[in-house]
Every structure is written in C-alpha cells, then in structure tokens.
Amino acid sequence: MTNVVANIVECRGVTKHYRQGAIDVPALRGIDLSIEKGDFASLAGPSGSGKTTLLNIIGGLDRPTQGSVKVDGEELTGLSGEALADLRLTKIGFVFQAYNLIPVLTAEENVEFILQLMGEAPAKRRARAREMLHEVALDGLENRRPARLSGGQQQRVAVARALASRPAIVLADEPTANLDSKTAEDLITLMSHLNQISGVTFLMATHDSRVIARTRRHIVITDGRIASDERRNSAG
C-alpha cells in the first residue's frame, strides 16, 4: 500500500442543479470528497442518486452549480472549454458503459488516437498502443474494428485507451453494465490488476455488487449526498 497522501481529486461543497423548464432538479446537494492517489474506489447508490453527474463534473465534462473541484491540483471551475478538453485529454481516462470506441478505427488506432491528440511521435505512440493492448490481453486483435470485437473486448480496448495517456485518474461509468457476469468479472480483475501494478487511480460508478466487492474503497451516494465512505481490504 502506498502512503502518499496527495489527493488526485478534491471536491468541496459541490452542488449541481438541472433546470427542466420551470422545475429545479437538484442532482448533487453538497459533495465533499477526496480521492487519493492509488485509490481503487466504487461509487454506488440507487438510480438517479447522482453518480453519473458527479463523475462528469470530476471529469470536466460538466460544470458544478456551486463548489470547487480540483483534479491533480488543478482547479476546474473557471477553466475555458478548450482548457477543459485539454484536461480531459491529459489527466482523465474515461471508460463509459457502451459505445466507447470510434467505429471506423481499429482497436490499436482507437488507443493511438488519444496519443495523437497529445502530439506523441508516431513510433512512440504505436509502441505505447501495442503495450497497452498487451496489458489488457488483446494481442492479435489490434487491427480489428470495434464491430468485430465482443462487448468485453471493446471494454478492454476502452481501458487500454484510458490508461494509454498515463492519466491522473480513470473514471468509469457502469463499465460492466452491458457485460455478462463472466466477462464483467474478467474486466474488474483486469482493472484491479492494473491498479495494483501501476498504481493508477480508479473511480467507478456502478450498481454491480461484484465490482463493489472487488474495490478497496466504497463510496455510497444517495439523493445527491455522500451517504457512506469506507475503506476495506479488497477481497481479491
């Protein structure tokens, strides 16, 4: 275990209200949360409790109504759209529930794409893409397009892509929701392994009890507030 206390994510008093016509929908009602470097955390809670909203705000995809969010020491409120895009590119790795990949690019190109956006040299980024695909055990499938990969393989490409840029944190929103239980099990094992060998920080919104069981930190959110936040030793 690492005893570094640097916080990768710091949320202070984060609220989010959506307006739907005249109605004000409070999605987050004051979140204080720190994610430490190396955390392997799950964010659980009933449907509509605000998991996706919180991940989007931490990931710089959405802006809080109030409060402050720092990622890797950088304050997000006040950043321009372009600056947020750059932050997502360099500091965040995303894994979404589905349709994660660019359909016209091969597995390897999907991973490489991020590195191209970052301006990496061709030889270097190709080597990195191969390395990441090897890490997620997709050797031999580098040249397949997403349509010819199974759901689990697609999610693994997404994980490889999320890690390729060496981000400060990987945010995963229901990464296993579209997978059968065996494939979901494999994916969570893979992510846990990557967390342990490379120390990458993970925060995963999920309903999946198998995912929750494998994480070392369990955050529960209800009705836009943190209901509990416990650390446990991983079962696996």
Add this chain to the structure above:
Amino acid sequence: MGGFRFLLPLAWRSLWRNPRRTFITMLVVCVGLWSVLTFAVLLRAWSASSRDVAIRTITGEGQIHAQGYLDDPTVAHRLPPPDAGLMAVLNGGAVSAYSARVRLSAIVQSEYKTLPVTLVGVQPAHERQISVLPAQITAGHYLSGPDDVGIVLGSNLARRLKTRVGKRVVVMVQAADGHLAERAFQVVGLFAGPRTAEDEFVFTGLKTAQRFTGIGSDLSEIAFDVSNDAALPGVLAALERAVPGADVQSWKTLEPLSYAVSTFFDQFVLMWLWIIFLLMGFGIVNTQLMAVLERTREFGLLQALGMRPRLVLLEVALESVFLVGLGVALGAAAALATVSAFPKGIDLGFLARGAELAGAGHILYPVIVPSDFVTYSLMVWVLGVLATLWPARRASKVSPVEAMSHI
C-alpha cells in the same frame, strides 16, 4: 503543421460509413460540375465562333479610318497611303496581318435589277490574310492582284441580280471630284459567306478602285489582325500615335453586337455556375447535416476524450474536402470525356439558320480552356466545402454530456 494528419484516415473512413449517401452526394457534385464545365466549353465555343464570324468575314480585329468615315463611308473621308511610321507598326511583331482597302457605298446594276452594295478594292494577297471570303469561292475565281479589273460578288447577290460568272454588271459610285462615276465590270467569281456579307460586298482590285474613283493612292480603311488578344490595346495605341488624327477602333466597337454576344456568354456561364451551386449546396448541406446528426454520439465521444471543438470541426470539414473533391474530380473527368467525344467539332448544320442568326458558324469547336476547368472546379470544391462548415459547426457544438446520453 502536420498536426492534424492523423485525422485524414478518420475522415476518409467516416465517409464510407454510409456509402449510398456518399455516392449520391458525390454524384450530385459530379453532375453539377459536369454541367457547368460542359456548358462553359460549349458557350465559349459559341462565343468564339460568333466572334470569329464577326472578325474573319471582313472586319479584322481592328481598323483605321479617316475621321468621319464610319458615319459617312464615301470618298470624302480618305486616308493617305501609309507612311514609314505606320508601315513600321503594321509590319511589327504585334500585328499579324493587315489589308489596305478602298471601301465605298455603291450601287450595282444588272440587266434586271439595281441594288445598293459596298464596293471594296483590295490587294488579294493581303486580303486573304484578314478575310475568309477569298477562300470561299463557289464559282469562277478570286481576284488575281491589285490591278485586277474583274469583280467578285456574293452568291446570293448574283442570284438576286440574275447574273453569273462571265456576265457584266455596272457599278456606280461617287468619285473624288463629286461626280457619279460609272463603270462596267466583268463578274470573275462568286463567294459564299454569311448572308449579309454575300448581299453587301462586291470586290475588285485596289488600284482599279482607286482609278475608278479618282482618289490616287488614297485608302478608305486599313484592317488588321494582332498576333494575340492581349496585344490589341498596345497596337491600337501605337497606331493612334503613328497616324495622329485617324480613327483607330477595335472589333469590339466596330462589331458591338458580336462583342456583346461574346461577353453575354461569359456572364451566362457564371450565372449557371451559381444556379448549379445553389442546388448542389442544398444537397450537400442536407446530407452532411444528416450524417452529423446520426453521429452525434460519436462527436460527443471525441470531445469527451479531449478533442478540442475546433479539431472536431476540422475533421468534419476534411470529410467534405474528400467528398466534394471526389465529386469534383469525377465531374471534371466526365466533362473532359464529353468534350473529347467531339474532336471534329459539333456540327450545328441542322440548326444552321438559327446559329447564323445568333452570329455563330455552322460548326462549333469546343476548346478546353485549362484555366476554366481549374477555376470552376476549384470554385465548386471550395464553395462545396464551405457549405458543409455549417453542419461541421454543429458537430463541434455537440455537448459531450448530452451526446453521450443520446443513443
């Protein structure tokens, strides 16, 4: 900067996600450009033909007269024989040919009929370089030299006068001393040409005409051609300097109708280009907008991953560059093929009278002007891509959060 080169494969492959739509859009661009280019070539040929008929019949690309001659083409307005200064310009490199003439309103009389004509005294060797009429003899022969005392009539005039080669006609013209001179000429040849020319002009030797009218070595006009169109203004200026006080004019003012016709065609091509472009623009914008809307989620993903909105716009614009570019290439190739299918010109004989009315010859010679091809193709390409910037902007404005929740 080659920073966006990696977008090329993404743009190219995205284009083929929906091959049917891509083909249809390409076809629209292709047919549109084809019609613009083919039209441009045909209209240019028509315009060149009408200009040629105007210039080659007798006018030349420019003429020198004494002041007042054009309003009153009689012996009263004469040019002195060319001096050394004028000869230097006429024999200079910018002038490709010239023909000195006596050209006067006259009356021709046969046993049956009297008709108004224009008597033209020519040096046949020079005249042949300016006018096509000497080469279009249908009976007898053309004049043999400036001293030839025969007369050459238009075929239609001969028919109206009920005369023919070998017969005599009488020509009456006002002479230098003010009297009406009268002289019999033997018809030595008949020429064919535009109906108006056949009816108007009768030709004899230059010296014969000068003696007949008593004007010594004086002339009515000098018609000239220039070595290339661009040289015309310079030649006009040089001639004005060489013969101060003379009336020097280009074919554009001598044949204003033909000139107007030829410029009208250029305008027409441009108008057609805009009409086609508007139609094409609607098609392209429509299909690209559909393509962008279908891919909302994908554009949201690209932005979520950290692609800047401007780069997203560039990616969609690149797709249009490929899409419209392919259509343009095909359209230009199709137009080239169409034009090359008529290497011997397009014979408008079947509507010859109509064509002649519009001032053109029977056969149009389509010419591919490379600058036209390049200009029109580039215009369609650039405008087509510009039209797709609107859909592209929409793609770049996609909010990643909303797009990602939109399946």
